[in-house]
Amino acid sequence: MSIGIFLCECGGNIADVIDLGQIKKIFESEGFFVKTDEHLCSDQGYRLIEECIREQGLDKVVIAACSPMIHGRRFQDVLASAVNPNLLQIVNIREQCAWVHRSDEALYKAISLISGKVERVKRSLPRTHEKVEPYKEVAVIGGGVSGITASLSLAKHGVKVHLVEQKTTIGGHTVSIGKVFSPDKIAVECALCSLAPIMSEIYNHPSIELYDLSRLKGIKGSKGRFEVEIERLPRYVTDKCIGCGRCRYVCPVHVPDECNIGMKLRRAIYTPFPQAIPPIVTVDIDSCTKCEKCLDVCEIGAIDFNMQKELIKLKIGAIVVATGFKRFDTNRVKEYGHGRFIDVLDQMELARILAVNGPTEGRLLKSSDQKPPQRLVMIQCVGSRDEKIGNRYCSKICCMIALKHACFIREHFPETEVLISYTDMRTTGFFEDYYRNAQDLGVLFIRGRASEIVEDDNILLVRMEDTLTGEQIEIESDMVVLSGGIEASDGTTEAAEILGLSQTEGSFIKEENPKLRPVDTDKEGIYVCGCAKGPKDITDSVIEANAASSRAFEFLTDEIKLDTNDIRYEELIGEINGIMQWKRESEDVILVFLDEQVGYRCADNIGAKRLEYPANIRIIMVPTIRTITEKHLRYALHKGAKLILLGLHNSTEVEIPEDLKNKVLTYPVYTPYFKRLKEVFEKIE
Amino acid sequence: MSEKRHYLFKSCVLGAYYPKVEECLRIVFDRLGIRYFDDPNQSSCTGHGYHSGIYPFKSTLEVNRRNFSLARDAGCDDIVTSCATSYATLKEVKNFLGDSIEVFHGSDVIHKNRDRIRGRLEHSLEGVRLVTHHGCHYAKIFYKDVKVGAPEHPMLLDEIAASLGAEVLEYKERGLCCGMGFRHLLLDQEYCKKIAERKLTSMKKVKPDLILVHCPGCLLTLDYFQAILEKETGVEFKIPVMHYAELTALLLGASPTEIGAAAHHTKIDRLIERIKG
Numbered sequence: 030m031s032i033g034i035f036l037c038e039c040g041g042n043i044a045d046v047i048d049l050g051q052i053k054k055i056f057e058s059e060g061f062f063v064k065t066d067e068h069l070c071s072d073q074g075y076r077l078i079e080e081c082i083r084e085q086g087l088d089k090v091v092i093a094a095c096s097p098m099i100h101g102r103r104f105q106d107v108l109a110s111a112v113n114p115n116l117l118q119i120v121n122i123r124e125q126c127a128w129v130h131r132s133d134e135a136l137y138k139a140i141s142l143i144s145g146k147v148e149r150v151k152r153s154l155p156r157t158h159e160k161v162e163p164y165k166e167v168a169v170i171g172g173g174v175s176g177i178t179a180s181l182s183l184a185k186h187g188v189k190v191h192l193v194e195q196k197t198t199i200g201g202h203t204v205s206i207g208k209v210f211s212p213d214k215i216a217v218e219c220a221l222c223s224l225a226p227i228m229s230e231i232y233n234h235p236s237i238e239l240y241d242l243s244r245l246k247g248i249k250g251s252k253g254r255f256e257v258e259i260e261r262l263p264r265y266v267t268d269k270c271i272g273c274g275r276c277r278y279v280c281p282v283h284v285p286d287e288c289n290i291g292m293k294l295r296r297a298i299y300t301p302f303p304q305a306i307p308p309i310v311t312v313d314i315d316s317c318t319k320c321e322k323c324l325d326v327c328e329i330g331a332i333d334f335n336m337q338k339e340l341i342k343l344k345i346g347a348i349v350v351a352t353g354f355k356r357f358d359t360n361r362v363k364e365y366g367h368g369r370f371i372d373v374l375d376q377m378e379l380a381r382i383l384a385v386n387g388p389t390e391g392r393l394l395k396s397s398d399q400k401p402p403q404r405l406v407m408i409q410c411v412g413s414r415d416e417k418i419g420n421r422y423c424s425k426i427c428c429m430i431a432l433k434h435a436c437f438i439r440e441h442f443p444e445t446e447v448l449i450s451y452t453d454m455r456t457t458g459f460f461e462d463y464y465r466n467a468q469d470l471g472v473l474f475i476r477g478r479a480s481e482i483v484e485d486d487n488i489l490l491v492r493m494e495d496t497l498t499g500e501q502i503e504i505e506s507d508m509v510v511l512s513g514g515i516e517a518s519d520g521t522t523e524a525a526e527i528l529g530l531s532q533t534e535g536s537f538i539k540e541e542n543p544k545l546r547p548v549d550t551d552k553e554g555i556y557v558c559g560c561a562k563g564p565k566d567i568t569d570s571v572i573e574a575n576a577a578s579s580r581a582f583e584f585l586t587d588e589i590k591l592d593t594n595d596i597r598y599e600e601l602i603g604e605i606n607g608i609m610q611w612k613r614e615s616e617d618v619i620l621v622f623l624d625e626q627v628g629y630r631c632a633d634n635i636g637a638k639r640l641e642y643p644a645n646i647r648i649i650m651v652p653t654i655r656t657i658t659e660k661h662l663r664y665a666l667h668k669g670a671k672l673i674l675l676g677l678h679n680s681t682e683v684e685i686p687e688d689l690k691n692k693v694l695t696y697p698v699y700t701p702y703f704k705r706l707k708e709v710f711e712k713i714e
Numbered sequence: 715m716s717e718k719r720h721y722l723f724k725s726c727v728l729g730a731y732y733p734k735v736e737e738c739l740r741i742v743f744d745r746l747g748i749r750y751f752d753d754p755n756q757s758s759c760t761g762h763g764y765h766s767g768i769y770p771f772k773s774t775l776e777v778n779r780r781n782f783s784l785a786r787d788a789g790c791d792d793i794v795t796s797c798a799t800s801y802a803t804l805k806e807v808k809n810f811l812g813d814s815i816e817v818f819h820g821s822d823v824i825h826k827n828r829d830r831i832r833g834r835l836e837h838s839l840e841g842v843r844l845v846t847h848h849g850c851h852y853a854k855i856f857y858k859d860v861k862v863g864a865p866e867h868p869m870l871l872d873e874i875a876a877s878l879g880a881e882v883l884e885y886k887e888r889g890l891c892c893g894m895g896f897r898h899l900l901l902d903q904e905y906c907k908k909i910a911e912r913k914l915t916s917m918k919k920v921k922p923d924l925i926l927v928h929c930p931g932c933l934l935t936l937d938y939f940q941a942i943l944e945k946e947t948g949v950e951f952k953i954p955v956m957h958y959a960e961l962t963a964l965l966l967g968a969s970p971t972e973i974g975a976a977a978h979h980t981k982i983d984r985l986i987e988r989i990k991g
Contacts, residue, residue, distance in 0.1 A: 363867025364889060417857055417865050481866065483886045 033087035037069040037094035046127040093120040113155035124636030134644035141611035148607030163253030163346035173201020175559025176351035178574035184236040198305035207384035225304040252554035253589035263336035270309035270331035276323035292388040347581040352520035354560035357412030357513040364481040402508035413514030424514035425564040439470035515564040609668035617671040628676030634703035642710040719749035721785035725797035727930035734974020738963035761803030792816035798849030798929035828877040836967040839880035846871035849929030887916035892932040954982040
């Protein structure tokens with residue numbers, strides 16, 4: 030048996046910290062073939078390894094490079110013809126070594142980690158991947174513009190699509206916006222005019238099954254063969270409904286209309302808007318008084334108060350998460366008085382006022398006296414780029430929304446003066462034309478963040494510092510519009526939890542790789558698009574939706590390889606042995622077992638942020654924590670490990686024998702909380 | 715908040731100008747059975763000097779490192795301050811040192827126990843209309859710790875006042891500083907006066923019976939400046955200003971002498987008579 034060890038310099042990322050020459054010497058003296066290269070992940074790098082395998086007659090390969098999460102799979106696939114994938118192991122000497130320890134410590138740790146993998150592959154047997162056929166169906170979670178686009182695209186690829194929408198209609202926020210900005214011309218377009226035909230196409234497409242009033246409840250199985258559970262609430266109206274609307278006229282209940290964000294009223298039996306899909310009415314059972322007047326007028330007998338909620342089980346191959354955003358609740362910024370002052374609105378409320386189907390039928394009127402405002406002030410970055418609120422990110426679209434509304438008002442209601450108080454105007458690319466157009470139309474811009482809004486004799490005073498002149502100013506106005514930011518919707522956080530996906534700081538769903546795999550999540554077979562991933566406009570959402578559907582399609586067309594990183598009992602014993610062989614007398618080695626999906630990625634994140642922790646922490650990746658048996662624990666302690674730490678997540682339970690409890694510790698890991706894990710590494714003793 | 719006894723942290727401004735107010739917090743704690751330790755060895759947090767730019771941070775750090783040790787020796791896990799400036803200063807030092815001791819403001823304790831207080835009230839604020847003013851050093855420095863209301867719109871005193879039966883009024887300059895401004899008080903009193911005038915004028919507009927404050931500095935400023943402004947501008951204010959501890963103690967049955975009503979520059983006797991019926 031001959032084992033080859035390949036050391037990657039990773040430019041200078043590894044070689045600048047770890048003396049690879051030293052490592053080469055040590056392992057060569059033990060009789061291994063060792064080769065160093067500047068970039069093993071390059072095409073030349075792959076060829077180099079392949080040549081060495083053939084020339085040297087290597088049967089097993091250990092590559093010390095960056096995290097196996099990054100190129101591990103690629104190395105195994107590309108070199109599959111030269112070496113069996115299970116006989117090729119990656120040692121993480123970058124994220125978990127060179128990036129987190131000082132030079133001398135890193136060198137020593139690298140040697141012990143390499144030794145671990147060498148001892149592991151010694152015990153490895155060639156294995157073929159089990160391949161399965163994926164179910165050729167996709168669940169799209171969320172029926173906003175992203176979900177609609179992804180569903181249609183997949184359906185046109187011949188894939189059966191299950192579109193899950195929690196509301197009574199698909200369309201999402203786009204339908205409420207009214208007018209949308211368009212990047213190529215300075216024009217506002219009617220959102221619903223563009224969207225309605227597509228919504229109708231969804232409804233009539235034979236390959237798309239639409240689940241309204243439905244939520245994702247659970248998931249079982251693994252990539253390619255998921256079983257999802259969907260809860261569908263009753264509509265109390267059957268498909269027989271033709272949407273004639275007679276029931277609506279007789280319903281005596283009036284409640285705030287969500288589609289007009291409460292600025293208009295609707296009945297308890299209703300269609301949210303005329304183009305709603307499915308085009309049938311719904312009973313809002315919470316506000317319904319069960320007077321049954323609607324039953325009397327419905328000649329078809331479509332209303333059925335006995336409908337029950339259903340649990341639907343689907344077998345699907347891939348999932349596209351398009352759960353969208355929620356508007357930042359501007360009431361939370363108390364100093365702006367939204368909710369306290371009647372003429373302080375947010376941009377969506379203004380959008381409804383400007384919409385022809387809105388509460389004022391498109392006339393710009395103040396809520397207080399139904400008169401047009403003389404001076405309207407828009408305040409940007411409300412709930413975005415705001416440390417006090419806790420949202421540090423830019424919501425990306427609010428500048429354009431403000432400009433769209435400002436231009437529209439100046440064009441159609443020129444008697445109203447418009448001022449925009451901004452932090453930075455972010456009008457990237459051709460949107461700059463909009464900015465210029467707004468200036469030409471006489472919109473005034475003041476740089477600064479409003480500190481508060483106060484009311485004096487029915488005049489709203491917007492207080493701020495004009496940061497270009499350094500003066501403190503008070504702007505008298507009679508209408509203030511807050512450009513509220515974007516937050517992850519409840520559906521997004523819920524989906525992330527149920528599907529076990531990593532999240533970013535604002536609870537949006539994190540992509541696997543922001544550059545190269547922007548719509549893949551960290552779970553294979555699950556893709557994400559639109560505002561579920563972060564704030565973006567309609568154009569970007571549509572682009573992402575198409576990308577996600579294309580990735581899902583690619584995934585379903587291929588055969589699926591299962592559990593490539595499964596580890597046998599002896600292999601794990603070998604890895605522990607290899608690491609512990611290099612324990613120095615004075616060193617207290619702490620062995621940390623982390624699972625591939627969550628814990629290991631969390632530890633990699635510490636490295637990606639270059640946060641230092643003690644080098645006596647040695648991390649071993651396992652497919653799941655359950656792989657580790659009592660014998661492994663005892664073996665590691667016997668070999669001299671001072672402590673063992675098991676990273677747990679998702680209510681994984683492990684049984685630790687009573688006598689090992691003070692030696693074997695557990696810690697709940699969660700990929701985004703890597704700083705906490707680093708602190709644990711520092712404090713553990 | 716620890717169930718063990720609190721380390722009660724005394725305020726230098728209260729000690730100097732309103733010595734009985736400090737006593738009020740003890741009265742309230744005694745009536746509620748909240749345990750505290752009153753340490754004669756505690757020194758000033760020196761926050762007054764620190765925020766006025768007179769004392770360097772280093773000496774503030776050392777003085778309070780000693781205070782933390784005293785608290786720990788007394789077996790306390792947390793410090794409860796009667797003053798908003800002590801609150802901010804101690805928190806800053808705590809964070810700098812990475813100390814585990816917790817710092818709370820006296821009003822946090824009263825807010826937490828407001829339901830119990832309501833059950834023991836001997837007098838009610840029924841029919842009293844008041845405005846609140848929160849200390850900047852409480853709300854604006856460690857804004858993430860403002861748990862009641864929002865950082866720019868704290869509701870701590872409002873909720874305490876409402877639970878005592880008062881009607882809380884909104885006013886235009888709610889977010890404005892009282893005018894004290896530390897350094898300004900030493901260097902540019904005219905500026906302080908201008909701010910206090912804006913604050914008081916805005917309060918006066920909603921005709922409150924009382925200004926409820928949070929911080930010894932605000933109490934001093936709003937109380938003393940009223941007469942000065944009246945002399946200079948001829949506009950009458952005469953709005954009683956009270957510290958939350960005073961008001962709570964009074965309602966729990968403390969006498970005007972016990973709460974030190976006589977120390978107030980703007981008389982509060984009439985209001986007390988009204989409350990005591």
